[in-house]
Amino acid sequence: MLLSILQRQSATQRNKGASMAAGYLPTLSAAPMPPLLFSSQHTRPAGRSVKTAASSASEASSRCRATKLSAWTSVRQERWEGDLAVQGHLPLWLNGTYLRNGPGVWEVGDTSGALDHLFDGYAMLARVSFRGGRATGAHRQLESEAYKAAKERGRPLLREFGHSPNNKPSNLLDQVCNIAGLISGGALTDNANVAVVPLGDGRVMCVTETTKGSILINPYTLGTIGRFRYTDMLGAVNMLQSGHPVVTGGSELWTLLPDLVRPGYLVVRMAAGSNERKVVGRVCCRGGPAPGWVHSFAVTENYVVVPEMPLRYSASSMLWSEPAQFYLFDWLPASGSFMHVVRKSTGKTVASVEVPPFMAIHFINAYEEKREDGQPAAVIVDCCEYYADPAILDTLALQRLRSPRNSDAFPDGRVGRFRIPLDGSRFGELESAMDPDEHGRGMDMCSINPSYLGKEYRYAYGCSARRPCNFLNALTKIDLVEKTVKNWHDDDGVAPSEPLFVARPGETNEDDGQFISTNTLERVVISIVSDVHGGGYVVVLDGKTFEEIARVRLPYGLPYGFHGCWIPGKI
């Protein structure tokens, strides 16, 4: 205990000393907390940083667009790293790195080239490394082709989620090239800002929803290694992929490739150490004209669950940059909503049921409900569901997030639970897994204890709502058996990102661990929080009680991040 107090003090002192020694000039007017943001008005923090063309070019424009919440503000510097001050008690067993992906920069060049949606920001990795009760941190922009080209030309050149660049061809050759680029997917982005996935062989990959948006990074320096080259030929036809590949057993990657030509999905897997995806099976869509969006999907021990949402890809929007109803998608409830279950070992579709219409970006977990003889009777699939309303996509437009007109604009959400019978029934069920009022009728960005992936589980940890809010502003631990919650929140307006669950090494029970005693802490939940004053911190919660045990101060607020992972051991 004494050791950890001394360590904390020395980390704080080192930071103070470094801050003064660094002798940064305030770029804009000075204020107490120093973020590395384009439009906040603060001095610079301690640590190493590199300023780039992207930041300087954007400064002028961002000065006019004053916002204090760092969550929606581009980083000022492409990279930074340094020591972080710890307030509270970090468990000494917490030894490893929390790595998180998400948008870092929305502005390149002048404002006319600005990206419009939360999902459009050029990828930035953030890391917080813990060792011996102390913490260090870093962030760095991912060097995707999309980002490099945008910096060079002063405007986005490739199609992002909410942004279609206006690349008007000036002559016939340009026009032919443009069409070829669109058909081959060359006009789509490789801005891998969605997730960061350890492949189980030491390699760590960032992904977005294009196959070419799979990029290897160095988890320690956060440097970009380069595009992940698949050695299979699937990319020739299937240029899209799910934003959430699942790695099972720490070594086998599973993902879905939506097929826009023959509406359906390929279920593929790739072994650790390999660059070759193998097709396990194919699911044909039951509705049309295109597959439903598969930002994420679910797996159980024996099955892959393929959702077919009525929010369907719009091929014409992707090919011709024509606006669809919802960005790249059309909402077509009359086309039906389905859930398909594919057996991992054979690739056969063992169930395909119609379900009530649903809108889910994120699946939480799935498991097999067993009969008395041990055979699976049904598959249970949990997701963050928005009452069949795709308006959540509009809620996440930057303009709305930055200047909320309606202070309670976040649409109602719930934990949706599907039951998919495996007895040949035609229909599946969808219900709320618990009373949504318990978590403010908002729930997304959930994680679980990773040892329970695909297995019957009880607890999920997610971002929730404390109304009124126009964004998820709290964290909640959900008990899906007792139907109870434990909530955490700070000032109104903070934006905590996806909570990550980390258990003490060797601890395998989901919650009530074998080592548990009144004084020992066996698991934590970590989230990076962007506050309303342009600052930020990392909150560390007791995974059991959900009480705050430590706060790691960031010298600056980070933009809202998406998905992260835990890399155990020394950095």
Ligand SMILES: CC(=O)/C=C/C=C(C)/C=C/C1=C(C)CCCC1(C)C
């Ligand atoms: C962060 C999140 O929830 C979702 C992000 C989704 C993205 C960035 C998806 C982008 C795309 C498609 C859905 C299809 C076409 C390509 C691309 C623009 C990458």
Ligand SMILES: CC(/C=C/C=O)=C\C=C\C=O
């Ligand atoms: C749905 C969402 C955030 C909601 C928070 O209020 C973010 C989605 C990110 C995807 O990866």
Ligand SMILES: [Fe+2]
């Ligand atoms: Fe996601």
